[in-house]
Amino acid sequence: MSKINGTPTEKIVKEGNEYLRVNMDGKDYDLPFKVLAGKKVAFLDISGQVSLNESAAADLVELLADGGVEFDTILNPVSKSNALAHSIALRWNEKKGTHIDYTVVARKNSDGNKVQAVYRSVTTPREQVMSLTDDDAEYLRGKKILVVDDVYGGGGTTKGLMELAEKAGAIVAAHAVIAVEAGVELPKGIFYLFTLPLGE
16 A cells, blocks of 8 residues: 655745645645646756755655655665655664665666666656676665655556565565656555646
8 A cells, every 4th residue: 555644735826927836844845837748748857956955855764664664775866866765764874773884876787786677767758777786786785774765656667676675685575756747557565745836
């Protein structure tokens, strides 16, 4: 079953442009509507967004804790979700008294690494390769992990991350994203804050 915390959202218009206003950790963030893959959707770009990442991490940690999730480390795709994973790890340590001091980043290449997966994301129509360094694959073996990304859309990136986790011998404790795209079929066990609606 998927878990959502009911993050408040509303469509607003500013200076003739449509936005989705999202309230996370008591702060408002306005996401512009953009056309992606032929659909007009509320666009969440977390790159360089310090406050947004911190607020999303705060709410996700509460959602995961309420859901009884336990994990040893985090696996996320390079590089956009790095800051989000970092913020979640720090807040999780503070809340749960854990000592997560290393998270694993799935890299967009193979570089001869043994553990790799082929995937296709919504924003990149061609197939790509993601991999774990041999050291990271060994580090993940037997650990309970939280898979983290910014948005769940078509599921291609998620499938790639899950394949890497399986090949590395890790146990996926949960999957957490800030938002999911409207109308997509959600995998079991995903935790998310809100849905990105379609524009008109």
